[in-house]
Amino acid sequence: MDAAQIDQVRRFNRTVTARVGVLHDHYLGRERPIGEARLLWEISAEGQDVRRLRERLGLDSGYVSRLLRALEADGLVTVEPRPQDRRVRTVRLTPDGAAERELLDLRSDELAGSLLAPLNPAQRTRLVAAMAEVDRLLTAAMVVLDPVDPDHPDAQWCLRSYFTELQERFDTGFDPALSLLPDAGELRPPRGLFLVARLHGEAVGCAGLKLPAGAPAEIKRMWVAPGARRLGLGRRFLAELEARAAEEGRDLLRLDTNKALSPAIGLYHSSGFQEVPPFNDEPYAHHWFEKRIAPAAAPGA
Amino acid sequence: MDAAQIDQVRRFNRTVTARVGVLHDHYLGRERPIGEARLLWEISAEGQDVRRLRERLGLDSGYVSRLLRALEADGLVTVEPRPQDRRVRTVRLTPDGAAERELLDLRSDELAGSLLAPLNPAQRTRLVAAMAEVDRLLTAAMVVLDPVDPDHPDAQWCLRSYFTELQERFDTGFDPALSLLPDAGELRPPRGLFLVARLHGEAVGCAGLKLPAGAPAEIKRMWVAPGARRLGLGRRFLAELEARAAEEGRDLLRLDTNKALSPAIGLYHSSGFQEVPPFNDEPYAHHWFEKRIAPAAAPGA
DNA sequence: TCCATTCTCTGACTCTAGTCAGAGAATGGT
DNA sequence: ACCATTCTCTGACTAGAGTCAGAGAATGGA
Structure with a gap:
């Protein structure tokens, strides 16, 4: 990360906060405090728990409560206890609220239009392409990888999604019972670990690492949610697991994969893995890789 | 401007305001209200007129005054009347103020670093490039073209800069006295017009149009400040002047230029101008162009 | 059943941000 | 010398954003 890069990012921040940030608030908050507008914006059609809203927006509970009271008074939302747990309250948009949200969407369109308007068509095309790139990469930068227990709900959700996807993609289908499944203990310290990738607190991928005594470290169950692909997450998982295996003193990393997963195979090649003869009997594997x-x-902290 | 573009811009706005906007304020405003921080940020080393600060930040004069009082009380700035015009007051950073600004710069670097940190080098390079593009194009979109009198201080400043630059770039040097100079009246309605381009209220370029009776319209003194180049401003001037000449019922536009101004020559070619034989005796011209x-x-409004 | 915990809400604040009207000093043109 | 204009500042506001402490209802576990 060199100084010129830092510098460019700074210039970008300046232009963009000046132009987009300010306008954004201005457009959104035309006849409504932006606190309320932001809240309205976050309430999806099916309703949201107050707790979740607070988390997403990073606001004080008292403050959110007050904002909700204001929206309720305007007839834009209803707040009701959740049947299963009456401490938690769920916010839902009323028809009026939905209409108001619609209006915010419209404003957002106007803002977008005002950014593009002064440019000629060629410039617009380039601006939009560059914005898409920035958007994608900033999103990628917002993904965090956390080690979790394989029984954690997020981990379980990822694994279920993973199996479902394998079932669809393998021409033979996929039956977990036939596969060499590491039991959860193998992907939990000290015998291994399991990482979940999260974007805005939501799980978008996973990867496991086996650290068997007396055998090479092995990557298992790496998966990235369809909506989070093309963000370099696979490569990031590999780098992270490699670093962690290295910390454990390992000098060899291996994995197996199915021929149907061609993007993954490309990823392994370009990440320094070499194809090797089969080192296990996994019935769903067609390719085996290893990397020195x-x-x-292990680092201090 | 199609719906997909609008949509991408909106996605961008969301990601960026969420990520950069919020962080920006957070980093910058750690121990100082962001109003003050923003102001401090805008005061350059040589000092700034209060008026200019207000313009750049788009703030109320009373508000700025109050903010300055606060910064002054903290010993970060001094505010003194400008000797030539004692109504205007100039703000200067004290050493403490410069140190504080330094700190803001550091914060800004941290923020930039935090955006890049989770990415791998290839992603960083791409992000920075895309940011530069967005930055450039949003900046371009912020430039406004205003018709002004050729005697207006901004126009005069542009013209002086223009002559200085010609002096440096022509291998013969440039002496305005030898050139075919339109007098100011020729670039002022009804005999012509003069446009100034402004970015954040600051003049960054100019272009004049002669509309002589019984002769083709002629572009004169088009210049873009070095800091505002590569924003498509030259092309925009040409388009604007063409539109205005058309409004006046003209069907031919012409101009002359010096061989040293190769980027301009390229621009004329790519904007539909054809090189033609000399139509005047301008001693500094090597190329003559015209465009049908x-x-x-004239439009209604 | 009791008790610690979780979740939301209310009241009572503080601080920033920003607006508006008008005063007062300088200036430029006549 | 006068007057309209320009520029900055002050006073008097409004309202939004956000914090903090604690109350009260539900819940889950011992």
């Missing part, structure tokens, strides 16, 4: 890695001492 | 345009009725 540099073992490192 | 479609005369139009």
Whole structure:
């Protein structure tokens, strides 16, 4: 990360906060405080728990409560206890609220239009393309990888999605019972670990690492949600697992994969993995890879 | 401007205001109200007129005054009347103020770093490039073209800069006395017009149009400040002047230029101008261009 | 059944941001 | 010398954003 890059990012921040940020608030908050507008914006059609709203917007509970009271008074939302747990309250848009949200969407369109309007068509095309790129990469930068227990709901959700996808993509289908499944203990310290990738707190991918005694470290169950692909997440998982295996003093990383997963195969190749003869009897595997890695001492913190 | 473009811009706005906007304020405003921080940020080392600060930030004069009082009380700035015009007051950073600004810069670097940190080098390079593009195009979109009197200070400043630049770039040097200079009256309605381009209220370019009776319309003194180049401003000037000449019922636009101004020559070619034999005796001209345009009725408003 | 915990809400604040009207000093043109 | 204009500042506001402490209802577990 060199100084010129930092510099460009700074210039970008300046232009963009000046232009987009200010306008955004201005457009959105025309006849409504932006606190209320932001809240309205976050309430989806099916309703949201107050708790979740607070988390997403990072606001004080008292403040959110007050904002909700204001929206309720305007007849834009209803707030009701959730039947299963009456402490938690769920916010829903009324028809009026939905209409108001619609209006915010319209404003958002206007803002977008005002950014493009002064440009000629060629410039517009280039601006939109560059924005898409920035959007994609900033989104990628917002993804966090957390080690979790394989039994954690997020982990379980990822694994279920993973299996469903394999079932669809393998021409033979996929039956977990026939596969060499590591039991959860193998993907939990000290025998391994399991990472979940999250975007805005929502799970969007997973990857497991087996660290068997007396055998090479092995990557298992790497999956990225369709909506989070093309963000370099697979590569990031590989790098992270490699670093962690290295910290454990391992010098070899391996994995197996199915021929149907061609993007993954490309990823392994371009990440320094070499194809090797089968090292296990996984019935769904067609390719086996390994990569020499540099073992490192565990870091201080 | 199609719906897909609008949509992408909206997605961008959301990601960016969520990520950059919020962080920006957060980083910048750690121990100081962001109003003050923004102001501090805008005061350059040589000092700024209060008026200019107000314009750049788009704030109420009373508000700015109050903010300045606060910064002054903290010993970060001094405010003194400008000797030539004691109504205007100039703000200057004290050493403490410069240190504080330094700190803001550091914060800004941290923010930039935090955006890049989770990415791999290839992604960083792409992000930075895309940001530069967005930055450039949004900046371009912020430039406004205003018709002004050729005696207006902004126009005069542009013309002086223009002559200085010609002096440097022509291998013969440039002496305005030898050139075919239109007098100011020729670039002022009804005999012509003069446009100034402004970015954040600051002049960044100019272009004049002669509309002589019984002769083709002629573009004169088109210049773009070095800091505002590569924003498509030259092309925009040409388009604007063409439209205005058309409104006046003209069907031919012409101009002359010096061989040293190769980017301009490229621009003329790519904007539909054809090189023609000399139509005047301008001693500094090597190339003469003209373009047929479609005369139009003057618009209602 | 009791008790710690979770979740939301209310009241009572503080601080920023920003607006508006008008005063007062300088200036430029006549 | 006068007057309209320009520029900055002050006073008097409004309203939005956000914090903090604590009350009260539900819940889950011992």
